[in-house]
Amino acid sequence: xxxxxxxxxxxxxxxxxxxxxxxxxxxxxxxxxxxxxxxxxxxxxxxxxxxxxxxxxxxxxxxxxxxxxxxxxxxxxxxxxxxxxxxxxxxxxxxxxxxxxxxxxxxxxxxxxxxxxxxxxxxxxxxxxxxxxxxxxxxxxxxxxxxxxxxxxxxxxxxxxxxxxxxxxxxxxxxxxxxxxxxxxxxxxxxxxxxxxxxxxxxxxxxxxxxxxxxxxxxxxxxxxxxxxxxxxxxxxxxxxxxxxxxxxxxxxxxxxxxxxxxxxxxxxxxxxxxxxxxxxxxxxxxxxxxxxxxxxxxxxxxxxxxxxxxxxxxxxxxxxxxxxxxxxxxxxxxxxxxxxxxxxxxxxxxxxxxxxxxxxxxxxxxxxxxxxxxxxxxxxxxxxxxxxxxxxxxxxxxxxxxxxxxxxxxxxxxxxxxxxxxxxxxxxxxxxxxxxxxxxxxxxxxxxxxxxxxxxxxxxxxxxxxxxxxxxxxx
Amino acid sequence: xxxxxxxxxxxxxxxxxxxxxxxxxxxxxxxxxxxxxxxxxxxxxxxxxxxxxxxxxxxxxxxxxxxxxxxxxxxxxxxxxxxxxxxxxxxxxxxxxxxxxxxxxxxxxxxxxxxxxxxxxxxxxxxxxxxxxxxxxxxxxxxxxxxxxxxxxxxxxxxxxxxxxxxxxxxxxxxxxxxxxxxxxxxxxxxxxxxxxxxxxxxxxxxxxxxxxxxxxxxxxxxxxxxxxxxxxxxxxxxxxxxxxxxxxxxxxxxxxxxxxxxxxxxxxxxxxxxxxxxxxxxxxxxxxxxxxxxxxxxxxxxxxxxxxxxxxxxxxxxxxxxxxxxxxxxxxxxxxxxxxxxxxxxxxxxxxxxxxxxxxxxxxxxxxxxxxxxxxxxxxxxxxxxxxxxxxxxxxxxxxxxxxxxxxxxxxxxxxxxxxxxxxxxxxxxxxxxxxxxxxxxxxxxxxxx
Numbered sequence: 001x002x003x004x005x006x007x008x009x010x011x012x013x014x015x016x017x018x019x020x021x022x023x024x025x026x027x028x029x030x031x032x033x034x035x036x037x038x039x040x041x042x043x044x045x046x047x048x049x050x051x052x053x054x055x056x057x058x059x060x061x062x063x064x065x066x067x068x069x070x071x072x073x074x075x076x077x078x079x080x081x082x083x084x085x086x087x088x089x090x091x092x093x094x095x096x097x098x099x100x101x102x103x104x105x106x107x108x109x110x111x112x113x114x115x116x117x118x119x120x121x122x123x124x125x126x127x128x129x130x131x132x133x134x135x136x137x138x139x140x141x142x143x144x145x146x147x148x149x150x151x152x153x154x155x156x157x158x159x160x161x162x163x164x165x166x167x168x169x170x171x172x173x174x175x176x177x178x179x180x181x182x183x184x185x186x187x188x189x190x191x192x193x194x195x196x197x198x199x200x201x202x203x204x205x206x207x208x209x210x211x212x213x214x215x216x217x218x219x220x221x222x223x224x225x226x227x228x229x230x231x232x233x234x235x236x237x238x239x240x241x242x243x244x245x246x247x248x249x250x251x252x253x254x255x256x257x258x259x260x261x262x263x264x265x266x267x268x269x270x271x272x273x274x275x276x277x278x279x280x281x282x283x284x285x286x287x288x289x290x291x292x293x294x295x296x297x298x299x300x301x302x303x304x305x306x307x308x309x310x311x312x313x314x315x316x317x318x319x320x321x322x323x324x325x326x327x328x329x330x331x332x333x334x335x336x337x338x339x340x341x342x343x344x345x346x347x348x349x350x351x352x353x354x355x356x357x358x359x360x361x362x363x364x365x366x367x368x369x370x371x372x373x374x375x376x377x378x379x380x381x382x383x384x385x386x387x388x389x390x391x392x393x394x395x396x397x398x399x400x401x402x403x404x405x406x407x408x409x410x411x412x413x414x415x416x417x418x419x420x421x422x423x424x425x426x427x428x429x430x431x432x433x434x435x436x437x438x439x440x441x442x443x444x445x446x447x448x449x450x451x452x453x454x455x456x457x458x459x460x461x462x463x464x465x466x467x468x469x470x471x472x473x474x475x476x
Numbered sequence: 477x478x479x480x481x482x483x484x485x486x487x488x489x490x491x492x493x494x495x496x497x498x499x500x501x502x503x504x505x506x507x508x509x510x511x512x513x514x515x516x517x518x519x520x521x522x523x524x525x526x527x528x529x530x531x532x533x534x535x536x537x538x539x540x541x542x543x544x545x546x547x548x549x550x551x552x553x554x555x556x557x558x559x560x561x562x563x564x565x566x567x568x569x570x571x572x573x574x575x576x577x578x579x580x581x582x583x584x585x586x587x588x589x590x591x592x593x594x595x596x597x598x599x600x601x602x603x604x605x606x607x608x609x610x611x612x613x614x615x616x617x618x619x620x621x622x623x624x625x626x627x628x629x630x631x632x633x634x635x636x637x638x639x640x641x642x643x644x645x646x647x648x649x650x651x652x653x654x655x656x657x658x659x660x661x662x663x664x665x666x667x668x669x670x671x672x673x674x675x676x677x678x679x680x681x682x683x684x685x686x687x688x689x690x691x692x693x694x695x696x697x698x699x700x701x702x703x704x705x706x707x708x709x710x711x712x713x714x715x716x717x718x719x720x721x722x723x724x725x726x727x728x729x730x731x732x733x734x735x736x737x738x739x740x741x742x743x744x745x746x747x748x749x750x751x752x753x754x755x756x757x758x759x760x761x762x763x764x765x766x767x768x769x770x771x772x773x774x775x776x777x778x779x780x781x782x783x784x785x786x787x788x789x790x791x792x793x794x795x796x797x798x799x800x801x802x803x804x805x806x807x808x809x810x811x812x813x814x815x816x817x818x819x820x821x822x823x824x825x826x827x828x829x830x831x832x833x834x835x836x837x838x839x840x841x842x843x844x845x846x847x848x849x850x851x852x853x854x855x856x857x858x859x860x861x862x863x864x865x866x867x868x869x870x871x872x873x874x875x876x877x878x879x880x881x882x883x884x885x886x887x888x889x890x891x892x893x894x895x896x897x898x899x900x901x902x903x904x905x906x907x908x909x910x911x912x913x914x915x916x917x918x919x920x921x922x923x924x925x926x927x
Contacts, residue, residue, distance in 0.1 A: 001759045001802065001877060001886065042530050065528065067501050068857050107784065114779030115847045117854030135854055138501060163791060170794045170816040173746045177643050280744035280919075283636040314583075315573040324570070327629030330637055350637060382578035389580010389599050396529050397861045 042392050044419055045401055052246075055227025055254040059405050060241065061234040061398040069235030070134030070399050071147050074406040077223035078127045079201040080341070081260065086211055088203015092164060093219045094122040094129050099160035101153045106160060109146060116142050120150060124201055127340045128410055129223075134399070137236035141244075148248040151224065156216045168208055175200075176278065176472050179451055180350070183276075183285035186475045187449040190274050191289060191344055193266040204476045227254035230406040234398035262341055265291060268445040271364075271465025277454035278472040284356040284452035285348075288363060290442055292345035295338040295411040299436045301424060303336055306433050306441075308383040309375050310334050310367070311347060315382075317366050322349065328359045340411065345441075353453055357460025360448065371443040374434035388422050501853070503891075506860070507884050510870060511703050517719040518691030521710055522870050522880055524698040526863060532699035533867035534606050535595040536614075537875050539694075540687040542667070543589045543660040543727060543805070551667015552675050554587040555631050556683050560594065561585075562623040565616035567609050579605060589661055590804040591875050597864050600700035604709055610695075611713035614688060624677050632673075635666050643745055647812065647916050651751045654739040655808055655912040659730040689720035694874050698867035730755065730806065737912040742919040747794075748821035749916045752829065753810040754905050757802060760877040764802040765889045766901040767809055771800035772848040773840060773898075774832060775811055779847065782811065785831055792819045796828075804876055808912075809905065821915045829911070836902035840895050852890055 047061040082089040098120045099106040113119055116139040121132045133147045175182045185200045192198035202208075226249070233241060268290060293300065304312075311318040311334030318332045332349035347367065351359040395401040395418065408415055450461060454469055461467055511523040542553045563569040576583050579602050585594040596606050639645040649664045656662035666672075695714075697706050733755055757763040775782045775798025782796040798811040811832060815821060859865045874880040 001764060001873065001882065066857055066860060067505075068854070068861070106788070107779075110777075110779040110784070111847075114777060115843070115850065117847075117850035117852075119777045119779070134858075136501060136850070136857065163788070166791060166816070167787070167794060170747070173817045174794065174814070177745045177747075179641055180637075278744070281641055283633065283641045313577050315570070315577045320570070323630055324626065327626035328633070330630050330634040351633060352636060382574070385580045386577050387580070389602070390582050390597075392529055392531055392599070393582065393597055393862075393864075396531065396863070399861075 042422060044395070045398060047401065047405065049405075050242075052226065054252060055225075056249065056252070057230045057409055058242075058245065059230065059232045059402055060237075061232070061402050062237065063234065063398045064236045067137045067236050068134065069137045069140060069143075069233070069237045070132060070402075071144060072130065072132040072232040072234075072399070072402060072406065073147075073151060074230045074232070074410060075129045075131070075224050076127070076228045076410055078125055078129055079199065079203075080126045080196040080262070080339075081223070082196070082199070082203070082207075082219075083215075084196075085207055086203075086215055087199040087207040088168060088201070089207075089211055089215055089219045090129055090223070091124045091202050092161070092168065092208070092211060093216050093224070094124050094131070095164050095168075096156055096161050096216055097131075097154040097220070097224075098122065098150055099164065100155040100157050101149045102155055103149060103153070104146070109150065112142070112146050118143060120146070126197055126201065126343075130403075130406075134235075140237060144244065144248055152249065152252050154220060156213055156220070158213050161211075161213055161216060165208055165211065168202055169205060172200075172202060172205055172208070179278070179281060179283075179285045182472075183287055183449055183451040184348070186274070186276055186451065187287035187289060187346065187447070188344060189476060190449050191265065191291070191447050194263055195265040195341075196262055197265070197339070197341065197343070200476065221255070222258070225255045225257070226252050228257055230409045232402035232406050234402045265342070268447055270444065271446055271448065273448045273450060273461055273465045273467045275454055275458065275461055275467060275469045276449065276451045276472050276475060277469060278451055279453050279455070281451065281453050282353060283350050284353050284450055284457055285350045286356065286360060286363075287346050287348050287449045288360065288367075288446055289344050289346035289448075290446050292336045292343050293338050293440060294342050295340065296413060297338065299440060300336075300338060302428055302432050302436045303440055305380060305383045305387065305425070305428055306375065306437050307334055307336055308386060309379045309433075310370050312383070313386055317370060318347065318349075318363060321366050322359060322362050326358075326362060328355050328362065332363065353456035356450060356452055356457045357464065360450075360461070360464055364443070364446075367441070368443040371437060371441050374437055375430065377430040380428070380430040380433050384425050384428060387425050391421055391425075503887050506857070506887070508860075508866070510880060511707075512880065513707060515690070515711065515715060517715070517717055518689075519710075519714050519717075520694040520874065521707065522694065522696040522698075522874060523701065523703040523706055524696070524866060524870065525701055525703050526698060526866070527700050529863065530600050530700050531597065531863050532600045532603055532606075532697060532701055533595065533597050533862075533864040534603070534610070535593060535696045535867050535871050536610055537591050537593040537694050537696075537871050538688060539590075539692050539722070539875060540592055541588050541590040542663065542665040544687065544724075545660065545663070545667075547663070548671060549675055549679055550663040550671040551631070551665075552671075552679060552683055553592060554666055555628065555672060555675055556680055557585050557587045557592050557594075558627045558631055559619060559623060559680060560613055560617065562620070562627070563618050564613040565618070566612045568618060572609070572613070575605070575609065581606065587665055588803070589665060593871070595864070595867075603697070603701065603706065607709050607713045611717070614690060614693070614714075615717055617684060617688070619677060619680050619684065621677055624675075624680060628672060628675070631666070632669065635669060635672065638666060639664070643743065643749055643916055644812075646741065646743070647749050647751050647914065650739055650741060650914045650916070651753050651810060651912065652808070654737050654914055655733075655753050655755065656730055658728045659805060660727055661730070661803070661805065661807070687722065689722065690714055690717045691720045692722045694871055696867045696871040696874075698870065699863040727805065733910050733912075735909050738914070739912075740915045740917065742917055745916060745918050747817040747918070748815040748819065748824075749813070750815065750821040750824060750828075751810055751812045751914050752825075752832070753808040753912045754907075754910050756800065756807060756809045756905050758806045759802045759804055760882065761802070762889070763901050763904075764800070765886075766893050766897045767800040767802065767905070768852060769845065769848045769890065769893055770835060770898060770902060770906075771798050771809060772851055773844055774798055774835070776848075776851060782828070782831060786813065786824065786828065790827075792816060792824050821917065825913065829908070833902075833906045833908075835898060836906045840898045842895060845893070845895055845898065849890055849893075853887055856887060
């Protein structure tokens, strides 16, 4: 029988919203002490890394347990580097790249990969784009042929661009039909103001309409270069893979990269609330947050432990108070989205319209107590064990480890982050955790976005802070 | 301890290879050893040893789902799943969650029409702790009025989140509740809101005593374990629990659908959403393998027929996807389309049905069938990449088909499907009278964006 029965999963209801174990270890791992709690000594899988003359970094993780392999390419840049009036450009570049090369049409690419059981995956986020094909190891040559052709020789046909733009514009309209996703983008827009992180990755309507073929070619030429990328090869590949790769990527030339700096996001004073009115909703989506940290912040690991206690697992303080004790929500969590530039710190939840004020108040109460009183050594011990215990699963497969190694190269962080993860977590003390809470959290200056039926929620929100109201179709 | 049925599966002698690819894959090499034991009290235990990572996946599935509920109390299987996290005797109240988190365990649970699954992924050194925790809640679950009161509200928020304020969830619910009239698949797993409100503590206790015994459970332990030692531990903790007869009165079967069924709803949405379904077969049947391939050909990924036709060539939809859902009793093959703003589902419906039902008129090309087999094989291999994935696949086959070994027959059975089988099964199921069509469209007079 089919193993991934999507329908059964959609009709399956989980006891709580799980943190996916596929999440990169650099943004969310977990576990138990290597020395004291695991009988097997945990070690990273063996991998090798090299740098080519054209600047391309290559990581190999060999594994012959299953007849499968994958090729992934991380390209630095992402949506945050889109020109100010061309939001959504990186996303369009990634999608139109697979719509034709000098040798193959869009259908030939899709069919060619489909025949090998595969598909061209592309995923664009604020700081980078990720391209991947994976398949059975018997298809190594075929997969690599199409993968390298798409990355090096995209055609960027105008007709394909126009087709993709229409698809993106339709998706942008449909944002409103997905309250949980929409509120996340709306919050970033509110938090970041004029900073590039304010813009949704898929762009805003007027920018998308203005994007032309020349913009795509410029965006591609600027970013999809070997000296701006990390290639990750994992799985059951052949012994001569390095030669094969050199042959396939021959002629891919490096280019001087432009330096980049971004504007400062606006500062926050007091509690500011943006209520977005969507009159059909019976449940309100809530995001509470402030500016967080860069990924290369030295306190990153200690902050992960702090956040785990606040809202990073099922027995966190937020879960305990807002879900378990009060039954106000099905899910509540907090997280640091640490990026190249400072990303957001957020608390996200949802509740019926009638209890939106109470839910925000209770969540803020938990945050205030956390900030003012700090955490106990028992809590720190439990959080450390959780992070150490779940860590091996975050990098269980060669693909997951490869993706994490690519991310470390993006952020300029040593692989020691993964190699020493367990021992470094183990060494953190409660005093260190309490110190970073005082340094990086702030319980009085926050922005809150609420997506709700304002007729139900307006009066509940008014006493909580400085309030502004917008219609759902006036957010971006 | 009495006699144990101990079946050890050895590596198969099957040498069949999947020949669709340029170089063949030896299916026999994809098998892995599993030890199956049924304890005298009826507990089925599956053990798989794999030391590639120091991790164990521990899963306990009960053979009870929403189909075993009674009308008026729909949603109790799922609400009860939540109650299983409220503590027992040795790990009482909040201690249950606290212990798991403090030991680096990832855990969750899910409820479906047919079964309810609980899982923990853990460091192998925590194995005995988890066996203790899991056997404690089967034996001594604490059900209190306070817990039911707060958890009921949590579940109602979950329903608002997944269905009432979620277009895709609402469309799924409308599709299944329209297509089924007799069989319990006619109500949603999460239950109707008034029913969730009317479930009492007594009902929960009855549900627990009827369905949550070792006799109705399958435990799978996969990963960094020593099978013999693990079995001893399981016997130590579960062996003393009593054998219980689980009443399973026959469920009403769904009569053959006589004519096309249509339903629609309006919401403040930006575009039309359309779903079409056809009644099909159940898990494990030969036809279920044919339907998976049909689903793949029509609606899996960018090289599928429906994506090419309606997202790429004639771009009316933002996305068209499909799924052949074959649970324990006959299920549905469904296709879901999210249209572009301004494109009517009425415009899409005719051409979409034509394209789907065309498989019952024209033989599929051999290369297209080969592509579908390759994609399914790749998905199968991907499912085995993690310890959790292996454990899940084993227990799913054991619970739904009655034998975990069916997992290893999958690829052989897909490979056997011919283009004639596709035509025959499509002719049988993909016909108008067997069709259910539902839409969610923008509310008239509401303020919607226009493209």
